[in-house]
Amino acid sequence: MVDYNTLRLCRQVGDALVLALSGEDLALEAVEPAPSASRLLVTVVSRDPRAAFERLAALHARLRADVATAIRRRRVPQLAFRVRMDGR
Numbered sequence: 001m002v003d004y005n006t007l008r009l010c011r012q013v014g015d016a017l018v019l020a021l022s023g024e025d026l027a028l029e030a031v032e033p034a035p036s037a038s039r040l041l042v043t044v045v046s047r048d049p050r051a052a053f054e055r056l057a058a059l060h061a062r063l064r065a066d067v068a069t070a071i072r073r074r075r076v077p078q079l080a081f082r083v084r085m086d087g088r
Contacts, residue, residue: 006037009071013040013079016070020063026052029084039078049083056081 014031021028027045034041046052056063060079068076 002033006033009037009073009077010040012071013042013067013077016067017042017063020059020066024055024059026055027086034080037077038075039080041080041082043082043084045084045086047086049085052083053081056083 010031010033014028017031018028021044025046025048029043029045030041031043032041033039044052044056064076064079067079
C-alpha cells in the first residue's frame, strides 16, 4: 500500500511535469511509485511514441531539474518514462 507522503510526492511531481511539458506534443497521464518514492514511473500519452521517447530523453535533465525545484527535497527521485499511444 502506498502511503500518503508518497502519493503527495507523486502529485507534486505530476504538477511540475505538466508545466514542464506544456508546449510539447505530450500529455501527462500518471505518476506512480516504481517501486518506491525514490523512483517514479511517469506515463505520458503521445500520437508518436518513438518521437516521444526521443523527446523525453532530450528533456530528461531539464525535467528532473524542474521537479527538484518544485518538490524541495534532499534527494530528487529518478524518473522512468512510459509512453502510451494516443487512441484518437
